[in-house]
Amino acid sequence: MSNPSNRSRTAWLFLAPMIILMIVVAAWPLGRSIWFSFTETNINDLSASRFVGLENYFGEFGLFANPNYVDGFWKSDWGMSIRNTFTFAFFSVALETLAGLGVAMLLNQEFRGRAFVRTAVLVPWAIPTIVSAKMWGWMLHDQFGIINQMLVNAGLITQKIAFTADPQYAMWTVVAVDVWKTTPFMALLILAALQTLPKDCYEAAKVDGVHPLRLFWKVTLPLIKGPLMVAVIFRLLDALRVFDLIFVLTSNSSSTISMSGFVRREMIDNGNMGYGSAASTSLFLIIFLAAFIFMRLARVKLSEESA
Amino acid sequence: MKHRPLWGSIALYTLAALLVAISVYPFLYAISTSLKSGAALFDTHLWPTAPSFANYIGLFEGSQPFGRHLMNSIMVATVTVTFAVLLGVTAAYALGRIQFKGKGLLLLAILGVSMFPQVAVLSGMFELIQALGLYNRALGLVVPYTIFTLPFTVWILTTFMRQLPKELEEAAIMDGCGPLRIIFLVFMPLLWPALVSTGLLAFIGAWNEFLFALTFVVDDAQRTVPVSISLISGANAFEIPWGSIMAASVIVTVPLLALVLVFQQKIVSGLTAGAVKG
Numbered sequence: 001m002s003n004p005s006n007r008s009r010t011a012w013l014f015l016a017p018m019i020i021l022m023i024v025v026a027a028w029p030l031g032r033s034i035w036f037s038f039t040e041t042n043i044n045d046l047s048a049s050r051f052v053g054l055e056n057y058f059g060e061f062g063l064f065a066n067p068n069y070v071d072g073f074w075k076s077d078w079g080m081s082i083r084n085t086f087t088f089a090f091f092s093v094a095l096e097t098l099a100g101l102g103v104a105m106l107l108n109q110e111f112r113g114r115a116f117v118r119t120a121v122l123v124p125w126a127i128p129t130i131v132s133a134k135m136w137g138w139m140l141h142d143q144f145g146i147i148n149q150m151l152v153n154a155g156l157i158t159q160k161i162a163f164t165a166d167p168q169y170a171m172w173t174v175v176a177v178d179v180w181k182t183t184p185f186m187a188l189l190i191l192a193a194l195q196t197l198p199k200d201c202y203e204a205a206k207v208d209g210v211h212p213l214r215l216f217w218k219v220t221l222p223l224i225k226g227p228l229m230v231a232v233i234f235r236l237l238d239a240l241r242v243f244d245l246i247f248v249l250t251s252n253s254s255s256t257i258s259m260s261g262f263v264r265r266e267m268i269d270n271g272n273m274g275y276g277s278a279a280s281t282s283l284f285l286i287i288f289l290a291a292f293i294f295m296r297l298a299r300v301k302l303s304e305e306s307a
Numbered sequence: 308m309k310h311r312p313l314w315g316s317i318a319l320y321t322l323a324a325l326l327v328a329i330s331v332y333p334f335l336y337a338i339s340t341s342l343k344s345g346a347a348l349f350d351t352h353l354w355p356t357a358p359s360f361a362n363y364i365g366l367f368e369g370s371q372p373f374g375r376h377l378m379n380s381i382m383v384a385t386v387t388v389t390f391a392v393l394l395g396v397t398a399a400y401a402l403g404r405i406q407f408k409g410k411g412l413l414l415l416a417i418l419g420v421s422m423f424p425q426v427a428v429l430s431g432m433f434e435l436i437q438a439l440g441l442y443n444r445a446l447g448l449v450v451p452y453t454i455f456t457l458p459f460t461v462w463i464l465t466t467f468m469r470q471l472p473k474e475l476e477e478a479a480i481m482d483g484c485g486p487l488r489i490i491f492l493v494f495m496p497l498l499w500p501a502l503v504s505t506g507l508l509a510f511i512g513a514w515n516e517f518l519f520a521l522t523f524v525v526d527d528a529q530r531t532v533p534v535s536i537s538l539i540s541g542a543n544a545f546e547i548p549w550g551s552i553m554a555a556s557v558i559v560t561v562p563l564l565a566l567v568l569v570f571q572q573k574i575v576s577g578l579t580a581g582a583v584k585g
Contacts, residue, residue: 010486011401018398026420026454029431036430046434111319119568120327123334126567128515130533131556135337138549146351192579241424244517248537260426267430268522277430284427
């Protein structure tokens, strides 16, 4: 190869546009958002901001340790949104992983029409989130929805259920719709991992008469654990920043509002840039921490070598 | 698997049929709803008794400029993808083919940006968009969309770039090709499949984005389709025009669905390059 220092200069030259752009559109706005979180700023006049230190975080009307939270932190809107987000992320990712595993195992079998099933499975993934939120909102409609109709016809319920409005059901509805939409993603990633597994190992196990379940636990699962965990992290990070599905399906109701929804409501609808930014900065830290803890527990390493 | 017992086959095909039904039925029902109007909307049968395109036609002549919104979305997504791919290819060449100091850290930073919650930059981005004079303009959305499309494009293209044969590059250097010519004349033809899959994934991301589009564009004429669909409303608050909403949803989804189904192999390879090996 040609002169290494020359090559390295080329590399930085080629990277410069991307790096500059990422600084302008990601690092700078992030820095400004964090700065806003220490100020009192109204959305209508960003220049008239007043530095208030940690007031937005721990002050009288702050996010944490707020004396006005008479029913305790977890009953406040912010506390609820944290709890909602984690409930949503935990159940949707867990169910998606299980469903994805099942679908991938099924698609890994040889049968007639497999290509067709595989294509059909992709459909929910290809549908935009807003569309799937509206579509399910309509199917789960409390009066005219087909799901309620089916449940009544089957004699399972006598009174139609307000799936998206009733606080008792709203969160589970959101989780179900998310599972429907993202299981294909999980399934495809797991399927890709399954197809790299050595076939002869399975032939041998079959000859030895190893029980399929045992084979799954002792051989398949450990072998696909790496890719599986990476897929789970991707989904987990995605689920923790959920906004659009909840905003459209349940109109950001307090029983389902997510941290992102809370941030947007405070920042844009109520115009409190400072307070909203404090929430967005907290969200950033909370998600970062959650991902870090999860990666530690799952012992996943994201290194450049694996890229 | 030639020796599957009968009950195994039955279970397999039953599960497969169930899977197809669950995956496809909701969208078929959306299409069906979009063809119904008036009282027929509340009939839950899949096959509409008197199908009509009234809902579709209504979208383009009503008070909501849906055609305009479609054009906005196409424009924003296309510009975003072009931008991300052009910058992504050159950056991926540097990251995939050249050894230099600080590369590992840079790759980690790129991965970090592509995974971080976009809402964390909302207020800073609001200020930036206003300062650039792009507030309330559809095309301005390209700026925030770059946050998630660019790092992800770079990440996937780097993976593909790395797999290209070394000999090819060496031969090109021997022939006196500069890096730019290597990228665009030697590698580009080989990278087509990767470009298609990354381009499509970036397009889908930009096409579906909701949070920024909802926040940075308030003017009705400048909206993109996801926001447009979420805001379709009826004559009064109690009457939600489900037929129109489903018609708009079908229009927005069909091209995407067609792209995904046609290019499914490429998209899956792009996703796995980005995630499984990541």
